[in-house]
Amino acid sequence: MQSTITRRTLLTGAGALAALAGLGLAGCSGQDAGAGSTAASGDLLETIRDRGEMTFATEGTWSPWTFHNEEDELTGFDIEVARAVAAELGVEAAFAEGEWDGLLAGLDSGRFDTMANGVSVTPEREEQYDFTEPYAYNRIVVIAMEDSAIASLEDLDGMRTANTLGSSYATLAESYGATNTGVDDFNQTIELLEQGRIDATLNDEVVFYDYMNAHPDAPLKIAAENAEPTHVAFPLRKGEETAALREAMNEAIDTLRADGTLASLSNEFFGIDITSAS
Template structure:
């Protein structure tokens, strides 16, 4: 083994120790029962400047990063199995690529760090396309379209629009589009990890409001019909949900292959079927919102 390769392995291990997400802090779910090295295909392809798709197909797996605790996108059911819209879409894409999907779970603010470090091949976690993110990552064809909802306590009469967030406290995941949107309206954003935590903070009065995908709130209310929260505003336009990849020539063929898979899954009705299964409506089409 070359000195260069030894140094690359040492650097990858050192980076992994410093980042919680994807390095065993949250555990992982995989399509196979054997223990596998989730860093190898992405890191090796990046180091060698080779083709990531070819590396993925050679190893027979694509490594997706996700939170694993954001229903109905990606979460664990009562049996402890990893399920959700993104989980099933990821498996369907992997099947189109002729490989198995492996899912590594981590906290939101660590997913992109893991992608940057080559520990994951891609992220599938309801990621919205933004101008800022496009500067750093390549995005696939969108596979979902969502609006952002503003949620407050049932008795809150002070907030009815996004503009009313000025000077108020909100709760959201660090680095999420929801946190950024709240901050853009002058809110003091408190950082938390999960949707349940954000709603708990609203219910306890520790914050005034929270923002998240409209469909995620409806899913929460379906599970907690007596929750004393309400949606008071929605963004006018739907955001595009896509799969971010590292920029670079080594990911171009992977992006093209995933795009083709998404187009086929859309055309054959798979995305619509999965969307209706998990959201109760079709969010896979731009004109469905």
């Protein structure tokens, strides 16, 4: 595992964004999650093009993936990738903000076309959704207090963790025997951790370094990490309705990877390129 100092240096640009955004605290509430029905019949790609916009569900409070900057403008790696994908499809990107569970429910019901929120591809989710090809490869880490004895994922057995219910982080923690407490966002998780109400939390490596850049005195560390990176992709409802859309989005992702757009956005928001599997 690389040292905190090395990766913090790499993430200086993203950390500055996080500091300006107040770590997404200016984000909208879950009330926006039902905005704008995108339910369609037949070919969703055709419907989106007729509509002239594609609706992406997002939290808006999870820097540097999706957050509000100092001008209260929604931005972040996922947001800018979504805008680039929509542009490749010849439409505008629209965003509906809310809490994680509401985003999934909205996708299921057809209120949103997809999600732009660092969605990890898992076997359980693949049973429910069709995913595009990955546009990022992310490493999950265990975040704990500096004096924590946790040194591996196996050490989570019997521990108290906190993550958004239904997230891949909560699922992974529970698979190692942890008891998970549901939270609304990363900031609430850190509060519980620093108050001693939980033993650890799981999140993205890049989110941890982004937070540490904005809070350099926080007594936190990466205690362990998942060996294999998770694949981040756009989820779509299963069925023939989304088949053409998925193909078009895959072509867009291929184009954005080939022309360097994905790598450029990753470096802008993370300070490193996480858009390649290698």
